Amino acid sequence: MPSTLIRNATIVTMNDRFEVVEGSVLVRDGRIARVGDAGGGPFDRTIDAAGGYLLPGFVQTHIHLCQTLFRGWADDMPLLEWLTCRVWPMEAAHTAETLRASAALASAELLLSGTTTVLTMETVHDTDVVFETMEQTGMRAVIGKCMMDSDDGVPPRLRERTAESIDESLALKKRWDGAAGGRLHAAFAPRFAVSCSRELLEAVGSLATGARTIVHTHASENRDEVEVVRRLSGGYSNLEYLNAVGLATPLLCAAHCVWVTGKEQELLAERDVKVLHCPGSNVKLGSGIAPVSDMRARGISVSLGADGAACNNRLDMFDEMRLAAALQAVRVAPGALPARDVLWMATREGAYALGLDAEIGSIEPGKRADLIVVDRGRPHVAPDRDPWSTLVYAARGTDVRMTMVDGIPLVENFSLVQQDAAEVAANARRAARTLAARAGLA
Ligand code: GUN
């Protein structure tokens, strides 16, 4: 693999001291070899950062690549109606071909806006296609097939038997965990307590603990959901129920946690459960504002994700960062979630949530070279007084000049290296029309 010198950069390292360094980064064998004064070589090629910010690639800890084709077909509804009337019918209408188009579209959008790693919950079937697509596009991903074995309001094609759901998850793990040189990982992904039997949740809890595998789920996103869980579980609050079935462990990645009581927050902190905050989704579905600054003050890990194009409708981490800070300003006061902390959530905290903190999340020698360059030349970021403010409040996904994963440039000069973005979009448009027609939503 050719070694690369990235020169002429302001390096926002995201190390423990939040150091910002002027200079170059040397990348060798897919990893960061030197930071700052990278010397005169040897190296095979150079990338000119043109004075931009060099950052670790963003880590989005909650997303559904399979829902990218649903963008624009599922607007303006609250969660449970959005799921039953739009998302589940469309997931049920997916074929391997439309799923491939959806994951490719997501990957193009994510790489172009600086996200290098995702934790993604896919649909019930054909998850091999998503692993294959991520293998090809070069992104880093932790992927779980959606598990759902209770049938309330669920189209027949998405209903699974408990054993079948577990067997399929284990088979995917066997085929894909550690694939693409360690770039791909498998997770268990029970959808949420509403669509999973107690038996399934208990089985996932013991399998995950035994195999040290991440469990990716949704919890306490919306008040109606919390009430349904209380009814189904015989009176538990959502996180207490997940604890009762053995899932409240450091391996649990729980998206949303908007409606969590003080007692539930204590449980999240005590068990080191990872909270995945999705501000864009929470706002558009009208779910509420998560108590992010309170949870962080208790020591709970809170990282960020766009959730999906069906609810967001963007997958741009810059939007999520800006909204995360702005929502805490509304809920508490301006400054309740400072810009520098938000950038930490978007990089280091995401890496930690996925158990990848030793590998990614900062620019330090030995870590994998998952790097992005954010341009600083355009009017909307000037006068660019401070990197934290510029990156969280002013910059946009379209400012990403370069994206690299494992030392391989996937975006250069604001364009995809391996794919034609217009072709990916055109293919997605065709696939979405046939999918929506099949779902009866055309
Ligand atoms: N809860 C259960 N399934 C989903 C989903 O697909 N998206 C979101 N945002 N919440 C969910």
Ligand code: FE
């Ligand atoms: Fe989600």
